[in-house]
Amino acid sequence: MLALVFIAQLAIIFWLGARGPIYANGAAAVPGLRIAGPAWHELLALKDPTLFALPHQQGFAGTAWLTVTNFGAEPYMWSEPPRWLTLPLDDLGAVFRHYIATNQFGPPEAPARLQPEFVSPEVSSGGDLPRESRLHLTGGLTLARPVVLASWTNSEMLTNSVVQVLVGSEGRPESITLLSGSGLKEADQTALQEAIRARFQRVSVPAATATDRAGGLKWGQMVFEWHTVPPVSTASP
Numbered sequence: 001m002l003a004l005v006f007i008a009q010l011a012i013i014f015w016l017g018a019r020g021p022i023y024a025n026g027a028a029a030v031p032g033l034r035i036a037g038p039a040w041h042e043l044l045a046l047k048d049p050t051l052f053a054l055p056h057q058q059g060f061a062g063t064a065w066l067t068v069t070n071f072g073a074e075p076y077m078w079s080e081p082p083r084w085l086t087l088p089l090d091d092l093g094a095v096f097r098h099y100i101a102t103n104q105f106g107p108p109e110a111p112a113r114l115q116p117e118f119v120s121p122e123v124s125s126g127g128d129l130p131r132e133s134r135l136h137l138t139g140g141l142t143l144a145r146p147v148v149l150a151s152w153t154n155s156e157m158l159t160n161s162v163v164q165v166l167v168g169s170e171g172r173p174e175s176i177t178l179l180s181g182s183g184l185k186e187a188d189q190t191a192l193q194e195a196i197r198a199r200f201q202r203v204s205v206p207a208a209t210a211t212d213r214a215g216g217l218k219w220g221q222m223v224f225e226w227h228t229v230p231p232v233s234t235a236s237p
Contacts, residue, residue: 161188
């Protein structure tokens with residue numbers, strides 16, 4: 001089958017192959033020389049290859065393209081004699097005269113003499129300051145029994161000891177945290193001990209959440225306002 005296909009292709013090639021006559025190659029054109037003269041001037045100009053491709057003196061627009069008219073350059077200098085502005089003599093001092101006519105001038109007033117006023121400062125009495133340490137509760141907490149706090153002796157005024165308390169449904173503290181100190185370590189430790197021993201009123205828990213221990217927890221703060229007593233000086237007068 002391959003041989004038959006190959007033979008068929010060769011037969012088609014020889015059958016359709018061109019069998020035209022063979023001609024000899026002609027001589028190529030070579031440049032010729034002619035004598036330039038008045039009779040050949042126009043003919044040579046027509047055979048110029050740049051006649052229509054580029055601007056040419058003999059072209060259809062040669063006069064417009066290649067003939068440039070020279071114009072004289074004359075700078076434009078304009079001048080005129082100075083015209084000075086006239087000084088209006090009648091308007092001199094008009095603003096000052098208008099100011100004098102519309103304003104009244106008199107002797108300056110003497111400044112008033114300020115009389116000194118004697119003011120006695122108000123001295124706060126000692127009754128405004130707390131005379132004993134107090135406990136303040138926040139968050140709706142209520143003590144089941146009162147807490148008695150003592151005063152502290154210190155050279156500087158003590159601030160409040162703030163203790164955060166988590167109270168269970170039975171009124172016992174479940175967790176205590178010191179939020180801010182008073183400046184005296186012993187007073188802060190006393191505040192933590194009093195918070196542990198404190199007993200609060202029981203929190204009423206609904207029947208639906210009676211079995212849920214977290215439902216009876218309550219947050220609050222115990223603010224210990226300490227009364228500070230200055231130390232007694234033992235130095236001789």
